[in-house]
Amino acid sequence: FNLLRRHIDALGARWGIISETAFREGLRGLLEGEFGFRVEKWARYxxxxFVFGYPSNVDIDVAIKDGRVVLIEIKSHAYREDVYYFRRKCEFYKIVEGKVPARLIIVTPYADEGALEVAKQLGIEVYTKV
Incomplete structure (x- = not known):
């Protein structure tokens, strides 16, 4: 049973990555086409x-309109630590770019209770179904 569960979890993880990419592109089309935002993936070393405790690449989705910056994280599943890392990414963005984001948003089909609690404490909006 455990082996079957691991295989199902692995398939779910792969599907999650594919779904994140598809959803990200759909969100880009909506924000750019309907609301006039410019959407880009921001990536820096x-x-x-600062973000993860060791040197690494950091990326985040950025939507910009009329100088207003919205930082977005799309996850197939959000845990408490994902929210903390997102917050650190946002702080890193602020340091590098010198811009204060107007909104911090996580979009996920599933966020556990810990993630929702931390997001509320940190002022991060979470859009989820489950």
Whole structure:
């Protein structure tokens, strides 16, 4: 039974990555086409380890309109630590770009209770179904 469960979990993880990409492109089309936002993937190298505690690449989806910046994280599943990492990514963006985002948004079909609690404490909007 455990082996079957691991296989199902692995398939779900792969589907999650594919779904994130498809959803990201759909969101881009909507925000750009209907609302006039410019949407881009922002990526920088964090050589000091500010976000994850060690040097790494950091990326985040950014929607911009009339100088207003909205930072967006799309996840197939959001856990408490994902919310903390998103917040660190947003702080890193602020440091590098010198711009304060107007909104911080996580879009996910599933967010566990811990993620929702932390997001509320940090002022991050979570759009989820489950």
């Amino acid at each position: 964090d050589d000091k380890g």
